[in-house]
Amino acid sequence: MRRYDVDSIRIIALILLIFYHISISFQTWALEISFIKNKDSLELLWLFMMLINIWRIPILFIVSGMGVYFAMERRNWKELLDDRTLRIITPLIFGSIFIFPICPIIFNLYYKKPIFYFPFPGHLWFLINIYFYVLIFLPVFNYLKNNPNNLVSNFLIFITKFPLGIIFILGLPMVIGTILINPKDFPAFAFTTHGFIIGFICFFNGFLLISIKKYFWDSITKIRFQTLFIAITLYIIRLTNLINIESQNEPLISSILIINILTAFEATNWILSILGFSAIYLNKPSKLLTYLSSSVYTVYIVHMPIQFLFSTLIFPLNINTSLKLILLLLATYSMSFLIFEIIKNIKYLRVLFGMKNKTLK
Numbered sequence: 001m002r003r004y005d006v007d008s009i010r011i012i013a014l015i016l017l018i019f020y021h022i023s024i025s026f027q028t029w030a031l032e033i034s035f036i037k038n039k040d041s042l043e044l045l046w047l048f049m050m051l052i053n054i055w056r057i058p059i060l061f062i063v064s065g066m067g068v069y070f071a072m073e074r075r076n077w078k079e080l081l082d083d084r085t086l087r088i089i090t091p092l093i094f095g096s097i098f099i100f101p102i103c104p105i106i107f108n109l110y111y112k113k114p115i116f117y118f119p120f121p122g123h124l125w126f127l128i129n130i131y132f133y134v135l136i137f138l139p140v141f142n143y144l145k146n147n148p149n150n151l152v153s154n155f156l157i158f159i160t161k162f163p164l165g166i167i168f169i170l171g172l173p174m175v176i177g178t179i180l181i182n183p184k185d186f187p188a189f190a191f192t193t194h195g196f197i198i199g200f201i202c203f204f205n206g207f208l209l210i211s212i213k214k215y216f217w218d219s220i221t222k223i224r225f226q227t228l229f230i231a232i233t234l235y236i237i238r239l240t241n242l243i244n245i246e247s248q249n250e251p252l253i254s255s256i257l258i259i260n261i262l263t264a265f266e267a268t269n270w271i272l273s274i275l276g277f278s279a280i281y282l283n284k285p286s287k288l289l290t291y292l293s294s295s296v297y298t299v300y301i302v303h304m305p306i307q308f309l310f311s312t313l314i315f316p317l318n319i320n321t322s323l324k325l326i327l328l329l330l331a332t333y334s335m336s337f338l339i340f341e342i343i344k345n346i347k348y349l350r351v352l353f354g355m356k357n358k359t360l361k
Contacts, residue, residue, distance in 0.1 A: 064133075221279050
């Protein structure tokens with residue numbers, strides 16, 4: 001049975017990703033990654049972005065793995081693969097050819113640089129990872145589905161009997177994967193080996209953890225406050241360490257490896273805490289949830305060129321920087337949802353933007 005809290009987390013994660021992308025344009029280094037930059041920055045905004053940027057992508061992979069479990073409850077492996085190919089690969093190819101390439105064109109027009117066209121997935125990069133994970137894990141998932149009383153599930157059920165056992169299940173692989181790669185920048189998940197490994201771990205764990213059902217949900221709801229406390233504590237340490245480094249003071253932690261290990265463990269606790277609180281407060285149906293669940297994927301696909309276009313219109317205005325942020329947020333979200341409303345009624349466009357075939361009411 002589908003859980004409403006899992007749908008809610010997917011929606012929140014994608015909505016936050018759009019906010020995250022818009023926030024980049026108000027940072028001093030935006031041009032370094034080819035984002036249109038506002039003249040004045042809002043560096044304090046990045047304190048919040050730092051809080052979410054270590055778990056925003058991993059939690060998407062977690063709920064993607066959970067989604068595969070739900071799908072396999074009503075589909076065989078071939079039907080699942082056909083569905084994921086249609087809803088992942090089709091939007092990925094279309095978006096790589098017709099959606100994201102608009103962004104560098106707008107960027108170069110704004111900065112009066114030579115215009116070029118180059119197919120690239122851009123903000124849709126994680127779809128490549130998800131599809132690979134489906135291909136890699138489908139035989140394993142099919143075996144676990146057909147053999148519910150398997151050794152792995154029994155081990156997970158045993159571990160969840162311990163108060164903090166669930167942290168070990170997700171946290172240990174996250175830490176080990178981070179140690180193996182030791183990335184220069186932990187939140188740099190896009191097109192990196194580090195991002196692929198973390199996604200690999202989270203996707204697999206998403207399927208495994210939700211497969212033990214009540215044992216998993218009972219465990220994360222019981223420790224939601226503990227995991228939140230650990231996450232906040234580690235965030236404060238990470239933030240203090242970064243402030244000391246930027247202020248050229250003695251850092252609390254100088255080793256990149258130690259920082260990465262703590263960050264991986266922090267991300268683990270944010271994810272488990274969010275899942276725990278969501279299980280209590282968000283596992284209920286609503287008309288808004290139904291609408292957003294159907295629209296958010298398409299909204300995310302189309303938002304990037306819309307963000308770039310409105311950046312070129314809003315940033316030259318002689319108004320307060322915070323007001324520019326608000327205007328860009330409103331314009332990007334509003335236009336993205338408006339485009340969804342148009343696309344959903346055009347039969348042959350729906351599949352290109354990851355929508356199901358049935359018409360949204």
